[in-house]
Amino acid sequence: MIPTIPTPRALRVIWTGYVALFFVYLVLPLAVVAVFAFNDSQFPSLPWQGFTLDWFFGKTAPKIGVFHERSILGAIATSAIVGACVAVLSVAVGTSNAFLFNRYKFRGRGVLYVLMLLPLVVPGIVLGISILVFSSTVANGLWDTAKIDAVFLRPGLVLVVLGQFSFITTIATLVISARLQKFDQSLEEAALNLGANRLTAVRTITIPFLMPAIVGAGVVAFLMSFENFNTTLMLVGSDAPLTIAMFDRLKEGSTPLLNAVSLLLMLGSSLLALTLIAFQKRS
Amino acid sequence: MTSAPDLECTALTRRFGETLAVDDVSFSVPAGSFFSILGPSGCGKTTIMRMIAGFLEPTSGDIAIKGRSVLDVPPNKRPVNMVFQHLALFPMMNIEGNIGYGLRRAGMSKADIARKVDEVLERIGLPGIGKRKVDELSGGQRQRIAIARCMVLEPDVLLLDEPLGALDLKLRERMKIELKSLQAAFDTTFVYITHDQSEALVMSDRIAVMNKGRFEQVGTGQDLYYRPETSFVASFVGDSNRWRGTVERVEGGTAQLRTDTGLTMRAAAKGGAAKGAAVDIFVRPEAIRIGRDAADLAQFDNQLSGTVGSLLFNGAASRIIVTSDETGGELEVTLPQSGEFADLTRGAPIHIGWSAAQANCFAAGEG
Amino acid sequence: MTSAPDLECTALTRRFGETLAVDDVSFSVPAGSFFSILGPSGCGKTTIMRMIAGFLEPTSGDIAIKGRSVLDVPPNKRPVNMVFQHLALFPMMNIEGNIGYGLRRAGMSKADIARKVDEVLERIGLPGIGKRKVDELSGGQRQRIAIARCMVLEPDVLLLDEPLGALDLKLRERMKIELKSLQAAFDTTFVYITHDQSEALVMSDRIAVMNKGRFEQVGTGQDLYYRPETSFVASFVGDSNRWRGTVERVEGGTAQLRTDTGLTMRAAAKGGAAKGAAVDIFVRPEAIRIGRDAADLAQFDNQLSGTVGSLLFNGAASRIIVTSDETGGELEVTLPQSGEFADLTRGAPIHIGWSAAQANCFAAGEG
Amino acid sequence: DTLRLLTWGGYAPDNVIAKFEEETGHKVEVTMSNNEEMIAKLRATGGGGFDLAQPSQDRIEGPQKEFGIYKPLDMSQIKTELFTPSMLEATKKNSTVDGEIYAVPHIWGTSGLIVNTAEADGVKDYTDLCDPSLEGKVSYRLKRPTLIGFAFSMGLDPFEAYGDEAAYTEIMEQVEQKLIECKPVVKTYWSGGDELLNLVRSGEVVAAMAWDTGGWKLNSDNADINFVAPTSGALGWIDTFVLPAKGKSDQAAYDYINFVMQPEIAAMITESAGNFTASKGADEFASDELKAQYQGSFPAEAVDNIKWYPPVPAGLEAIEGGILDRVKAAQ
Amino acid sequence: MAASARLGFILLLMPLLLWLTLLIIIPHVDMLMLSLRERVGVGEYETSIANYKTVLTEPLYMRTFMRTAVMSILATLITLLIAFPVSYYIAKMVRGRARSVLFLLCLIPFWVSELVRTFGWMILLRETGVISQFLQWSGLVSGPVEMLYNDAAIMTGLVYTSMLFMVVPLVTTLDSLDDAVIEAGYDLGGSGWSVMREIVIPHAVPGIVSGCIVVFMLSLGNYLTPTMLGGKDSLWFTEMIYSQFIVRFNWELGAAFGFMLLFASSFIIWAMLRLTGQTLERTMG
């Protein structure tokens, strides 16, 4: 049960075996995705046709590798841009929210807090359509009344960013709030007491304290944006982020090209996560 | 008086909604002295300190430093600094960064800051630790850094809010003595708040005992301990045997009392202890003498025979609990340090006595 | 002896990898007594207790309860119960649920459980709080519930692992006395561990002083305080002035010493203090007498004149620091409770003396 | 300028795009889609977000009337001489709304059957896909062409009923019955052309309703597999060029149309998409193999039997949608 | 000072209000209004509850709706059952480095998108896929087996995708249970099972609830897993929303569907919170 309590050996063995199986279950799908990126076949499946790097570096059809596939590279860039925008926006608003809820007691705070949590329990697709409906209403209204064509209110990257931002901000707020709650406010008072004004105190003391959470929230926001599908699906316009582009491809049939992209994604996010862990350890 | 006191509070009052946290408190602290405010949790100590530091506005009253009112001065401009209860050292900076923080805010040059920081580290006996991180220091060292961080700004008054609260017992004992000598070294006015009477007694020049937002008594440690003026002070400062009782007779400064438990005794009447009044009576365990024979104690105004109920051996601070034969009431009595009664056993008959002057009685309070 | 002791540990040893946490410890606790293990943090106290409770297996040695070895008995079947340092009350149950937990596990009927729970709540002076939640109780009340939860199971031995550690000072003082009377009321064997000497001294029938996995001395509080057998016990139990020194001469049980600071003194030689040996010397502050005149102290083996360095007023426990005229070394001396020297001022000349019997010296340890 | 092109998979191969960019200096962004999603996207954007789209010719009049998502073509910008006249005329006719022309043809082809004759020799018509002996080895799309195809092979004429919602509903309900009955035989409903090809190539699927071009591609690898025109007739479609209402680079769009209709370029597209184009003379450049496959699948009577889609009137899609959902949900 | 505090308050309040009103509240209100609109002709609309009537009277929609809800609840329960022993193992049975390594391992699958994870399952489960081939190779089956395109495949995928969101809150709450409390349970005579039932599980309730809420939400709102792994056999509610919006151009009905989904998820989450006496702030915040 816990190491200090004598437990029957059999139970211990069964339990450990179960956990081992669980990890096999976790790893298996990713492992096959990774492995078949190197299969020299048009279809990510057995039999093994031999090892190839064509799905990464191939230049000629049908085996055009990721690094020569313009549309995939473009989609990665789009995803990165969207992710960066979402990360910056949601961390900024999240930090502001964290300060608001942590520092001020005001009427309606409870209601606002629950409202702030709500995007977490709204299905992503509903978030997507509600934003799509609203922005279309506004855009159509502008067009009908003033013949103004508000392009940014039509499906496209702006809406994708807003749609993802609408729920990722909640997560950023929670992550940053959690750390701000651990902040000892007397540190700020100490700074005031030592001659800093309010803004300087926040800048020199509170923000450095929050930094690990801010960076953490930023990375999490970026990753979540990068892999978001449901909300994006409803809001995407002419330039699709990677998940949507891959989904469109997948509808056209699986090819090891998708395995190759997936493998790169795994490597990318592992790298990001490791950097994050290293950063958190350091501070 | 020629020079104004370093700190002077006049009729200071602060409300939080219904709560009257600080209630018409006035005091002044002469330059270079160590002033403590002693009181139980929630009595308003921190509130006073935060008003002085500028984090709270008084509801009414005035705060003057070196004779000039500071009410309109924002906290970052007041010539007072504060050592916080949990020290509030900045964990994201090293020691140098912490001590230099105030100097940087004042716009001092880098070189000057470095020099000053080294100087003050020297002064607190921790030279060369400037590059260390806060969490690489021991509790006592942090304590000193927190003080140095303030002292480097040369404040007129240093405020300390229970700075020893977080330390363990043995370290706290040591730091009491060290704090006092740091104050002497810096020669600055210290205003110290605590709920631990022994801290206040050991370190302070003067102590204010605070209760429910008001100062009950201000004086030296001896004043408070030997000459408490209120029932609260008598009970809060030092240990006492305590009874509720009524006055049966008053004669000069001495009252004849009967406790609710049935004991009769003579005590020094403080305040208006009129006949028939309900009073609180306090007798310190060390004020009670023990004898094997009633005759040994003939000189005392109050005498009692009983049996030893419990032996609370605690080295030099050993006590016994004496159960009165007459009423069954219990009294704590300190054993003499001489070890004369070390051989007492549970259930042994014993006689005790104490003088009326050592028993204080006050009009009964609610405390 | 006719009846086996309630608890007997024989050559108990426990290693954690390289660390020898408990090193060949043997002791026995007679039925109905209060046994304490006193030692600094990390000395192995908790390890002993967890072996007794069954949460750790001894590397070697035996544990017997009422004469029967319990090594093969799992923790939930051992006739001992434990009060954990942070109490470990079940926050998901109310008080009744907590106290009744063990009884439910034993399969007792609902009605009987309810009756027993009421009974024990009565006994610990908290009748009628069965329906409350754990977090609606004060620290002291929780303490008592934690004990009641165990006592309702009528264990042969109750183990207590620093149960007062989390309480504040005043409450701790009160609980010391209360714990002792609870033990008397339940008449059960208590094994109590603590690093606070005053807790151990006040409550225990016998105390084992533990250091680095070993028992240094086992005895009553008086034994430890007045007759320490090792340097560690002398320094850990009670306050002392302490020097390092060398033996210049030995005469019967008395040694002539010179401290590293240059003081000479006569002390009771404990253990093998041979000529030339390095020793630790301990003198309790309350063992030193003060006089205004050197002549008043003629009867003492050791005498010294100096000046008052600091006054540490603390009511009955007031001390002064005396600076030796000769060597500049400092000694802490307790002021008599009589208040005879209450008028001393800083810098006043003073004489002090103490007898050789009150100074203990031991072969120098590392402690 | 940047040309944002909304088109089908295979219609804008990389080599063509590269060549176009090189010759005109425009940049092209390609989004792959299908009819429904093309129209949905354009509807959501009010006809913005793209500069050129390629819906089928039957999907122009209805959506334009209802949502106004296209803009009329300026025929003077289009080199009409590059088009096969009959196809140009047919498309113009079907895409004229309020006297304005909205579309010109690009690629045409048919839907029919892909059959692995070694395994499923008996499949000659759509309804043969329901043969229980093929259980777990059949696939088709769950889209409107399937409904139409099944209707024809059940002896009904859905095109006839286009104007009559009640009659159309009745036909569709019969088809629904059939498809639900057929469901246990189906392995999965495919959604993208290459997905189906993979299924057939790996042997997981032996008979399917699909586009002709896929069958020919498979035939090149495995002679057993080929496109078969169903006995009730293949369904003929023409995918077109239209200008979204709020497209911003009309010039680039016209340039693109004129560029890809050149015979050599059109042949490159045929190579990639597998289908013939409306470019006059491009067939000469097409590979002999493809021509042979086409002729193999389409004997003369089969060509005559092709059922060309008339424009879809508004409202039919709602009926079809309900049918499709019910088929999908049936257990 | 009071004035500057007030200014600060307003400055901090603005982004929150803008975000919540413009991206959450108004869009949902607008969607509600859209769902209450009926198309009566080309470009003509009027207010009515016709869309909701359609939802309630068309058995297909209700069936899909119920099916999605039931499958999501099932997926939540299965995830909980699988994750609990694992979380307990990580939180309480291993120590030190191994512990953080195991915990990190749990997170790894979630460093890639759901699409990739689902893709992995497709490669594993399909008729010519890895598992089928392995079974044939090992002689357990004689011919290829199709494991894709059925409800079991959907369940596998849903549980897989949700695992993290169950394991993390469970490990966190179990971690906060002091070992001494478990030891006290034993010390007072408890056995493994009774300690688990009376102490560990009651303590873990907040974590269980928050895990279940998130997992349920994610399953209900999932689109990729049912469409890709379920193939012909699953109509998921989100798929219907998608097809109403994208394929049918029927935004009005799609909006009504969206509201039904929102309502279902809110209701079940509310019921879950009520039943366990938790609040949203406590479990999510």
Ligand SMILES: Nc1ncnc2c1ncn2[C@@H]1O[C@H](COP(=O)(O)OP(=O)(O)OP(=O)(O)O)[C@@H](O)[C@H]1O
């Ligand atoms: N910001 C506040 N709002 C409302 N009431 C407060 C506030 N700050 C303090 N109080 C109340 O004022 C009273 C005095 O509090 P204060 O913090 O000054 O006590 P204290 O003597 O410092 O106690 P402690 O020793 O526990 O620190 C208490 O009753 C407290 O509840």
Ligand SMILES: Nc1ncnc2c1ncn2[C@@H]1O[C@H](COP(=O)(O)OP(=O)(O)OP(=O)(O)O)[C@@H](O)[C@H]1O
């Ligand atoms: N599970 C363990 N693994 C390794 N070393 C341990 C373990 N438990 C205890 N120790 C080591 O054994 C020694 C004794 O520890 P123990 O907890 O018994 O001390 P303690 O006297 O109870 O101290 P404290 O007063 O701080 O509670 C310490 O050095 C400790 O680091």
Ligand SMILES: NCCCCNCCCN
């Ligand atoms: N490979 C792309 C095939 C495109 C087919 N368009 C078909 C339209 C059918 N209505």
Ligand SMILES: [Mg+2]
């Ligand atoms: Mg305070």
Ligand SMILES: [Mg+2]
């Ligand atoms: Mg311990």
